[in-house]
Amino acid sequence: MARSVQRTPGRNPRRTLSLLTSVVILVGAAGCGGGFSDDKGAAGDSTGEVRMLVNITPNLTKSYWEGLVKPFEEANPGVDVKIEAPTGSGVTDTLPQLLAAGNAPDVVETLMADKVLAPQMLDLTDQAWTKDTPLVEQASLDGKVYTVGVGQQAQSLVFYNKDAFAKAGISAPPKNLDELTAAMGKLKAAGYLPLQTAGDYVTGLQLLQLSDPSIATKYPDWYQQVSSKQAKVGETLRPLLERYESWIKSGYVDKNALGLKDVGAQTNFLSGKAGMYIMGSWFVRTADDAKPKFDLGVFAAPTEAGQPSPGPQGVTMAAPYMVLKSTKQRDLSVKLVQWLVTDKTAVQSQLAQDGNFRKGYTDKLSPLGKQVQDILDQAPKQVAQGEGYGANTLPQGFNGEWNKAVQSLYTGKSAKDVATRIDSWMGSKS
Amino acid sequence: MRARLTTLSMVGPALVLFVVMLVVPVCLSLYLSLTDWDGYSANPAFVGLKNYVNLTHSAEAIRAGWVTLLIAAVGTVLLSVFGLGFALLVNGASRLNAFFRIVLFYPHVLSALVVGFLWSAVLGTSGVVNGWLTSKGAEVLPFLSDPKWALASLIAVLVWAGFGVNVVLYLAGLQTVSKDLLEAARIDGASKRQTFFNVTLPALAPVVTVNLVLSLVTLLKTYDLVVSLTGGGPAGSTQTAAYLILWDSFHNNALGFGSAQSVVLMVITAGLALTVARLRARADRGVQA
Numbered sequence: 001m002a003r004s005v006q007r008t009p010g011r012n013p014r015r016t017l018s019l020l021t022s023v024v025i026l027v028g029a030a031g032c033g034g035g036f037s038d039d040k041g042a043a044g045d046s047t048g049e050v051r052m053l054v055n056i057t058p059n060l061t062k063s064y065w066e067g068l069v070k071p072f073e074e075a076n077p078g079v080d081v082k083i084e085a086p087t088g089s090g091v092t093d094t095l096p097q098l099l100a101a102g103n104a105p106d107v108v109e110t111l112m113a114d115k116v117l118a119p120q121m122l123d124l125t126d127q128a129w130t131k132d133t134p135l136v137e138q139a140s141l142d143g144k145v146y147t148v149g150v151g152q153q154a155q156s157l158v159f160y161n162k163d164a165f166a167k168a169g170i171s172a173p174p175k176n177l178d179e180l181t182a183a184m185g186k187l188k189a190a191g192y193l194p195l196q197t198a199g200d201y202v203t204g205l206q207l208l209q210l211s212d213p214s215i216a217t218k219y220p221d222w223y224q225q226v227s228s229k230q231a232k233v234g235e236t237l238r239p240l241l242e243r244y245e246s247w248i249k250s251g252y253v254d255k256n257a258l259g260l261k262d263v264g265a266q267t268n269f270l271s272g273k274a275g276m277y278i279m280g281s282w283f284v285r286t287a288d289d290a291k292p293k294f295d296l297g298v299f300a301a302p303t304e305a306g307q308p309s310p311g312p313q314g315v316t317m318a319a320p321y322m323v324l325k326s327t328k329q330r331d332l333s334v335k336l337v338q339w340l341v342t343d344k345t346a347v348q349s350q351l352a353q354d355g356n357f358r359k360g361y362t363d364k365l366s367p368l369g370k371q372v373q374d375i376l377d378q379a380p381k382q383v384a385q386g387e388g389y390g391a392n393t394l395p396q397g398f399n400g401e402w403n404k405a406v407q408s409l410y411t412g413k414s415a416k417d418v419a420t421r422i423d424s425w426m427g428s429k430s
Numbered sequence: 431m432r433a434r435l436t437t438l439s440m441v442g443p444a445l446v447l448f449v450v451m452l453v454v455p456v457c458l459s460l461y462l463s464l465t466d467w468d469g470y471s472a473n474p475a476f477v478g479l480k481n482y483v484n485l486t487h488s489a490e491a492i493r494a495g496w497v498t499l500l501i502a503a504v505g506t507v508l509l510s511v512f513g514l515g516f517a518l519l520v521n522g523a524s525r526l527n528a529f530f531r532i533v534l535f536y537p538h539v540l541s542a543l544v545v546g547f548l549w550s551a552v553l554g555t556s557g558v559v560n561g562w563l564t565s566k567g568a569e570v571l572p573f574l575s576d577p578k579w580a581l582a583s584l585i586a587v588l589v590w591a592g593f594g595v596n597v598v599l600y601l602a603g604l605q606t607v608s609k610d611l612l613e614a615a616r617i618d619g620a621s622k623r624q625t626f627f628n629v630t631l632p633a634l635a636p637v638v639t640v641n642l643v644l645s646l647v648t649l650l651k652t653y654d655l656v657v658s659l660t661g662g663g664p665a666g667s668t669q670t671a672a673y674l675i676l677w678d679s680f681h682n683n684a685l686g687f688g689s690a691q692s693v694v695l696m697v698i699t700a701g702l703a704l705t706v707a708r709l710r711a712r713a714d715r716g717v718q719a
Contacts, residue, residue, distance in 0.1 A: 096470060199574070203684060259560075260554060400682075
């Protein structure tokens with residue numbers, strides 16, 4: 001690890017400095033290694049504390065999480081599930097800090113195993129209950145299960161204002177991207193902002209969500225082709241980038257949208273100013289709560305002209321959980337995670353709280369939620385998106401880099417520039 | 431021997447804290463910058479100066495460096511000018527001045543994240559200002575959606591949020607200006623402008639130095655306001671060095687590269703702060719001579 005040179009300490013200041021430096025580096029190296037363990041954790045007791053690091057959002061508050069695990073604590077006397085909120089800006093940056101400090105939690109929610117994370121996580125492949133959890137196979141890494149989830153999030157959805165469509169003379173939701181562009185023209189003519197976008201993470205995410213069906217149809221093994229350098233991300237996505245560029249030039253998206261945060265964009269759309277809003281299925285919860293004054297519908301993201309419709313649907317795992325290998329409460333942690341993803345009440349609660357979906361849990365869906373479930377059911381295939389998961393992954397940081405690149409379309413860069421930039425970034429990561 | 435032990439017992443606790451809280455992290459950063467650590471792996475590989483070489487080729491890091499320097503340079507000047515200007519306005523013992531001092535210092539009490547979110551609600555595309563403009567039939571102003579405007583907005587909000595400290599420092603400095611000298615200047619018939627430039631400002635020289643160095647160092651570390659106001663956008667145009675360090679370290683799992691950036695930022699910050707302090711000291715000596 002550290003290539004420190006050991007010398008005999010003496011009175012020579014240089015030697016003393018070398019020794020001190022070596023000690024500091026070794027202490028530091030030990031600090032880096034703190035909490036990393038190559039074993040499979042300690043089985044632990046049947047009682048005690050299980051620490052769970054979770055994502056905190058407006059939907060998923062700390063008190064919600066504490067209420068969620070309360071039945072588990074009641075069913076297991078002597079067990080205390082300690083909910084821990086991220087100390088950084090999110091779970092992504094908090095977990096490495098806790099690992100480096102040798103203070104890792106037992107369970108982590110939000111993250112999914114990739115080649116960097118997997119060595120720190122417990123292999124759950126031998127747990128029979130994992131087989132029936134959503135997307136478990138797709139999220140597995142080299143055939144091993146590290147991540148299990150509560151449900152699915154549909155990604156490639158276009159929410160739309162049915163009243164605006166009617167006013168603009170659009171009789172049916174567009175099935176391909178040419179029809180989508182034509183619909184935008186009609187919406188603009190009718191006085192609506194055709195497509196609501198925003199800055200933050202939204203710009204790049206929306207284009208990825210829109211791209212999933214077309215890309216997965218044209219390149220069924222897109223992730224593998226990109227990984228093996230048979231295809232380039234920028235080149236394959238360039239037709240969609242060019243289309244998006246043309247939308248900016250035509251005024252189909254607000255040229256000042258980058259000055260909006262996601263909440264502002266949602267408010268604009270739900271107030272009836274915009275015709276369409278591309279977003280994942282978690283938006284159903286927000287839309288249901290907002291009770292917009294117009295008739296709100298949703299359709300699957302269109303494919304390229306000539307491709308079958310509906311196309312493959314981008315999906316991600318909702319509420320993914322992993323158990324850390326360093327846990328001293330392995331059995332209790334696994335028991336907790338099993339309960340979180342298989343107990344009907346716990347699953348139902350998590351699905352409803354964050355607008356997620358799972359087969360067999362459709363009876364309490366809102367009308368808009370039912371439309372999303374229909375889209376999921378009718379999709380010929382479910383595919384990964386962006387950084388992806390399991391065998392279908394792009395380098396860590398892709399989503400952020402893609403977002404910045406797509407935003408540069410608003411600041412004067414061309415689709416070709418964006419494609420080149422993203423391919424150059426991909427090249428630097430290989 | 432006893433005296434040494436006494437000295438050690440007095441200095442020891444502070445020294446331990448200094449080493450643990452400052453020296454070790456700095457050494458650790460230096461070490462990590464020579465590895466490819468991703469934040470998770472137990473055995474980061476030693477890569478020598480590769481991260482530093484990559485840094486010189488990273489267009490994004492270079493751009494973030496220039497953005498940071500621009501923010502630091504413009505922001506430092508504005509903080510000092512506004513700080514001194516307002517300090518002169520509210521200098522004097524009256525209830526109204528006391529009230530204005532509190533008002534001027536108030537933004538600094540707020541968390542930078544809160545300040546950022548508040549101002550994004552004011553300057554955003556659907557914010558208060560643009561809402562008012564559109565209600566009057568005017569065009570939306572791209573405060574946060576155009577790269578140049580966003581950078582200007584960021585600097586303006588940084589100055590708004592930070593100049594209260596400069597006001598307080600200058601106010602403290604103004605209390606130390608010799609009343610005898612001011613009186614002598616008045617008797618000699620000096621105008622207010624002459625009195626300010628020839629008596630007050632030279633007397634404030636040490637405070638100016640402190641203000642400049644503090645502002646410079648603070649602005650070189652700008653992070654939280656970027657997160658809450660612009661998110662580094664549009665298109666990464668307002669990413670500062672500190673923002674990119676955190677981004678690369680945790681979003682890109684490149685803690686080795688992030689550490690290299692932090693080491694470079696630390697060296698540049700120390701270099702600039704020392705340069706400013708030395709230039710100011712030379713200027714002060716010139717004034718005294």
